[in-house]
Amino acid sequence: MADGTGSLLQRLECRSCCTQVDPGRPVGVCPTCGLALLATYALDRLEATAWWSGLSSRPATLWRYRELLPIGSPESIMTLGEPMTPLVPLGPVPEADGVAVRLKDDGALPTGSFKARGMAVAVSRATELGLRDLYVPSAGNAGIALAAYGARARSRVRVYLPERTPEPMPSAARAYGAEVRLLPGTLREVGAAARALEAGHGGFDMSTLREPYRVEGKKTMGLEIAEQAGPGGMPDAIVYPTGGGTGLVGMFKAFSELATLGLIDRVPRLLAVQPEHCAPVVRALREGSPRAEPWEVPTTLAPGLLVPAPFSSERVLEAIRGSRGGGVTVSDREIVAGVRALAARHGTSASPEGAAPYAALPHLLRERLIRPGESVLLYCTGSGIPFAGTDWDARLDAGPG
Ligand SMILES: Cc1ncc(COP(=O)(O)O)c(C=O)c1O
Numbered sequence: 014m015a016d017g018t019g020s021l022l023q024r025l026e027c028r029s030c031c032t033q034v035d036p037g038r039p040v041g042v043c044p045t046c047g048l049a050l051l052a053t054y055a056l057d058r059l060e061a062t063a064w065w066s067g068l069s070s071r072p073a074t075l076w077r078y079r080e081l082l083p084i085g086s087p088e089s090i091m092t093l094g095e096p097m098t099p100l101v102p103l104g105p106v107p108e109a110d111g112v113a114v115r116l117k118d119d120g121a122l123p124t125g126s127f128k129a130r131g132m133a134v135a136v137s138r139a140t141e142l143g144l145r146d147l148y149v150p151s152a153g154n155a156g157i158a159l160a161a162y163g164a165r166a167r168s169r170v171r172v173y174l175p176e177r178t179p180e181p182m183p184s185a186a187r188a189y190g191a192e193v194r195l196l197p198g199t200l201r202e203v204g205a206a207a208r209a210l211e212a213g214h215g216g217f218d219m220s221t222l223r224e225p226y227r228v229e230g231k232k233t234m235g236l237e238i239a240e241q242a243g244p245g246g247m248p249d250a251i252v253y254p255t256g257g258g259t260g261l262v263g264m265f266k267a268f269s270e271l272a273t274l275g276l277i278d279r280v281p282r283l284l285a286v287q288p289e290h291c292a293p294v295v296r297a298l299r300e301g302s303p304r305a306e307p308w309e310v311p312t313t314l315a316p317g318l319l320v321p322a323p324f325s326s327e328r329v330l331e332a333i334r335g336s337r338g339g340g341v342t343v344s345d346r347e348i349v350a351g352v353r354a355l356a357a358r359h360g361t362s363a364s365p366e367g368a369a370p371y372a373a374l375p376h377l378l379r380e381r382l383i384r385p386g387e388s389v390l391l392y393c394t395g396s397g398i399p400f401a402g403t404d405w406d407a408r409l410d411a412g413p414g
């Protein structure tokens with residue numbers, strides 16, 4: 014496809030069974046095996062070096078990467094002005110002596126989290142394909158982002174949240190005009206119930222990796238890091254708070270496409286951080302399994318990381334292993350200490366998920382997944398502002414459940 018935007022979108026492909034699908038029609042998962050479909054691009058048609066050096070003259074939003082995004086016509090782009098987000102050197106971090114630490118702050122995006130990247134692209138593509146009735150089961154941020162971009166697209170949106178989702182998340186999604194339903198259980202049960210309720214009603218499931226284009230939006234995390242880091246400045250490792258793991262799949266896809274284009278010569282190691290009582294991806298890494306098995310009794314106070322059964326975890330594990338990365342777990346107490354330290358020491362407002370990579374630094378050093386002398390990027394996926402009034406000590410004392 015080479016038209017209005019110059020998008021080089023070519024096909025959708027299942028990496029598990031090699032089925033290929035025409036991207037011109039609405040499609041969710043692989044029709045053969047039921048796993049995630051990923052987009053491919055006609056990279057050989059891009060004048061890579063000129064394209065890369067010309068990006069700086071384009072507006073500083075994620076749409077500057079439009080050739081590597083799936084939207085064909087400029088009118089379909091539903092944007093709230095997604096800015097390139099700050100990449101901030103943190104200065105000395107006592108827990109990580111000798112490591113150069115930078116923080117990528119996606120709290121600066123519309124709706125306050127990195128979920129805006131995926132939904133900006135997925136809602137635009139849905140609009141282009143004529144899909145106007147959208148739903149998502151969500152831990153909170155994805156639902157809020159879908160509600161906002163759905164409002165922008167004037168589409169109908171239904172958001173299904175676990176009934177324990179903290180305010181202001183449900184209210185924020187409602188404020189954008191979405192219909193919000195609270196259901197029992199974690200995202201696993203809520204997802205199953207939402208799909209059952211929606212069956213036969215014609216709504217389109219915007220769940221992460223069950224829809225092929227949110228991951229393309231997440232890909233802009235990696236494209237942006239490579240561009241901001243500049244030649245020679247690529248971090249040795251990227252530490253990422255992992256729930257469903259789409260961000261890891263997206264970043265690995267970005268670095269793979271840039272490497273194919275000859276624009277980078279090194280892929281950062283992708284390091285997953287999960288809460289100690291909900292760590293299916295880290296457990297699969299430790300056990301050498303090809304996929305993550307569901308976590309039995311999941312608990313954490315970081316809502317976005319309460320994902321006991323990530324969908325298409327094959328792709329997530331491939332991204333981590335393909336980058337020679339790894340994973341560690343952190344306790345809720347360490348996450349809360351991270352939220353506090355990022356704010357009071359570094360002036361950065363992080364959600365509990367966004368603070369998990371900071372909290373993981375001592376574990377990563379101990380397990381030699383990062384070493385003194387290296388440069389490490391902590392991915393802060395969400396702003397702490399919605400959590401500003403939270404009594405963390407009371408939440409910790411209340412314990413699981
Ligand atoms: C702030 C935040 N960080 C991280 C995650 C996990 O993201 P992923 O599904 O890409 O692992 C979520 C998911 O809800 C989130 O809201």
Ligand SMILES: [Zn+2]
Pocket residue numbers: 027028029030031032043044045046047048
């Ligand atoms: Zn398949």
